[in-house]
């Protein structure tokens with residue numbers, strides 16, 4: 001299936017590693033131009049080498065509205081257009097009710113949610129011109145809870161709500177907005193989280209065994225495949241949807 005993504009300029013926050021990295025690679029395979037917004041020097045450079053000049057790496061950790069504004073200006077200066085936005089960067093930073101403070105909570109929400117809004121806000125005029133698409137990467141924790149991570153989960157839930165809100169607001173411009181909801185994907189973030197358990201190997205086996213389809217983790221490439229489809233014109237009548245790519249983890253019977 002030709003997704004017709006050739007030459008499309010797509011912004012990906014956290015696009016150097018993990019899920020964002022797989023989306024960037026998938027876009028390169030489709031002939032698109034990924035803009036990788038991510039502080040990771042080495043992984044960003046590897047993607048640039050792979051891209052043979054058809055990608056941009058903006059070495060930045062998004063935090064403030066000004067960060068997002070300058071990213072959008074940089075992209076417009078280089079390419080003059082934006083065809084898609086993947087809001088993906090996030091960190092499960094473990095700020096809970098008992099192990100956090102109100103200040104930590106607000107910081108975590110801002111870190112995980114603020115730049116989703118800021119990038120969409122500043123990219124909007126360009127997305128209107130291209131009738132582009134927005135994809136928000138959320139998390140199953142927004143639906144199931146996880147415990148001890150109020151800030152991250154509040155942000156992930158808000159991303160699902162904003163997906164519907166923006167889908168409605170942007171109907172007149174034919175800008176589609178969807179959310180992709182992963183559950184268990186072995187990325188660098190996941191690897192460092194699993195190391196926090198006394199027996200990481202046993203914990204990983206335990207979690208994998210609970211994934212209904214094939215008792216395994218979802219791969220970042222499986223997430224990327226759905227992301228590319230949702231960004232493409234092949235998904236031209238899909239908007240406001242929360243799509244779970246999780247081997248049935250969130251919705252199927254736990255007794256399976």
Ligand code: NAP
Pocket residue numbers: 013014015016017018019020037038039040060061062063088089090091092111115137138139140181182183184185186187188189190
């Ligand atoms: P990851 O392995 O940590 O990769 C994320 C990348 O984003 C890293 O390169 C990270 O750089 C960068 N990054 C983090 N915050 C950033 C910011 N503010 N601005 C720019 N770049 C930033 O994470 P992942 O597991 O691929 O997660 C990607 C998304 O999927 C997140 O929104 C996460 O909530 C969601 N998700 C993941 C899973 C899973 O099982 N992995 C499950 C559900 C949802 P540093 O490493 O330097 O911080």
